[in-house]
Amino acid sequence: MFKKFSTATDISGSTPVKSSVQRQLRATILSQWKIEPETLESIWPKKEGLVHVKCREHISIYTVNSRPIFFQHFDSPLVPTLRILHQYPYILPKVQIDRGAIRFLLAGAHMMCPGLTSKGGWLPPAEEDLPGGTLVAIFAEGKEHAAGIGITKLSTEDMKKINKNVGVETVAYLGDDLWSVKSL
Amino acid sequence: MGKKQRAAAAAAPAPGPEEAESSTAPAAEPRLPVEVIYCGVCGWPLEYCEFGSTFTRCKEWLGAEHSELFDKYYSEDALAAKLGTISLEAQSKLEEDTAKKEAKAEARAEAELKKKMESQVVIKRVERTKRKHVTVISGLDKFGIDLKKAAKQFASKFATGASVSKVTAGATDDEIVVQGDVCYEILEMIEDGVGILKGVPADNVEIVEDKKKKGGN
Numbered sequence: 001m002f003k004k005f006s007t008a009t010d011i012s013g014s015t016p017v018k019s020s021v022q023r024q025l026r027a028t029i030l031s032q033w034k035i036e037p038e039t040l041e042s043i044w045p046k047k048e049g050l051v052h053v054k055c056r057e058h059i060s061i062y063t064v065n066s067r068p069i070f071f072q073h074f075d076s077p078l079v080p081t082l083r084i085l086h087q088y089p090y091i092l093p094k095v096q097i098d099r100g101a102i103r104f105l106l107a108g109a110h111m112m113c114p115g116l117t118s119k120g121g122w123l124p125p126a127e128e129d130l131p132g133g134t135l136v137a138i139f140a141e142g143k144e145h146a147a148g149i150g151i152t153k154l155s156t157e158d159m160k161k162i163n164k165n166v167g168v169e170t171v172a173y174l175g176d177d178l179w180s181v182k183s184l
Numbered sequence: 185m186g187k188k189q190r191a192a193a194a195a196a197p198a199p200g201p202e203e204a205e206s207s208t209a210p211a212a213e214p215r216l217p218v219e220v221i222y223c224g225v226c227g228w229p230l231e232y233c234e235f236g237s238t239f240t241r242c243k244e245w246l247g248a249e250h251s252e253l254f255d256k257y258y259s260e261d262a263l264a265a266k267l268g269t270i271s272l273e274a275q276s277k278l279e280e281d282t283a284k285k286e287a288k289a290e291a292r293a294e295a296e297l298k299k300k301m302e303s304q305v306v307i308k309r310v311e312r313t314k315r316k317h318v319t320v321i322s323g324l325d326k327f328g329i330d331l332k333k334a335a336k337q338f339a340s341k342f343a344t345g346a347s348v349s350k351v352t353a354g355a356t357d358d359e360i361v362v363q364g365d366v367c368y369e370i371l372e373m374i375e376d377g378v379g380i381l382k383g384v385p386a387d388n389v390e391i392v393e394d395k396k397k398k399g400g401n
Contacts, residue, residue, distance in 0.1 A: 038213060041214060088215070
């Protein structure tokens with residue numbers, strides 16, 4: 001999504017968000033991420049106004065103090081930026097790819113099932129099955145921090161069974177153009 | 185790693201929604217963010233430097249800045265452990281790729297620098313009416329100068345209007361228009377690198393005079 005993104009040409013404008021909409025967004029985040037209200041409060045204090053940065057192709061980035069906090073593509077779930085995810089790694093369910101897949105992830109490729117099901121990869125156990133369309137943090141074998149954020153295309157059980165083709169669609173990854181944007 | 189965090193998340197029970205509503209009262213403390221150290225060269229978390237295009241420089245930086253962390257990531261044991269499940273063959277291929285990428289990035293950076301050094305800053309005096317002129321400065325953006333800020337600086341320095349005007353629809357070749365004839369003052373400013381006008385080699389600055397065509401009315 002952010003493989004090619006330039007702040008000079010792809011942003012069409014930024015506006016402060018209405019407080020009623022902010023309330024809605026807050027509620028959405030609390031329901032979508034595994035985060036306590038207090039922690040959210042420390043990332044995004046109530047007093048600080050949220051700014052909506054509108055970009056090309058229905059991408060909306062939300063910033064607090066001109067620091068990107070989360071973004072959304074059209075009606076997709078709200079996605080935290082990778083920097084936020086690094087600080088609060090528990091807010092999204094985890095999947096892990098093996099070492100061989102890291103360089104593809106860092107080039108922006110979608111994650112294939114074998115990279116997730118192989119020995120270095122990790123998927124939640126059957127009782128914690130994630131359905132398709134879930135936002136996940138993509139961790140990497142032998143690494144401490146997340147390398148990307150994705151949306152599952154299959155449920156994790158299906159990934160284990162089918163073990164072919166795209167399992168997780170990459171939304172943001174380390175080194176994409178959103179990563180290099182530190183303030184908007 | 186991730187699993188541990190997960191366990192930690194389970195151990196510390198997340199405050200329920202009831203607690204959230206009474207957050208004005210001394211409620212649960214917010215969970216502290218994980219401190220992540222980012223590499224000063226590539227800006228990625230340290231452990232991912234090896235996949236970047238500036239690995240050698242990243243390593244040097246880490247050795248100089250955080251020598252204790254250097255051992256953690258690049259000692260013999262760490263390197264052996266890192267191999268994990270990947271086959272030796274794939275690992276060597278990966279290393280080869282990284283080296284190639286690095287060389288490529290270096291070449292690109294060099295070419296960019298060369299191009300930058302070749303590009304010109306043109307200061308142009310354009311006649312408006314009779315004895316009035318404006319000074320047009322183009323090419324400053326190539327040297328990574330924020331045009332808006334530069335215009336502001338000129339405006340306050342010369343106490344005149346200064347604006348950034350778009351030449352074409354693209355954002356790449358904008359120029360600054362300063363009211364009045366201030367060619368030589370600006371040349372001096374650029375040579376001295378006043379304020380944000382730093383990093384422009386004086387040799388690349390050129391003054392051009394543009395006479396308005398005679399005739400018309």
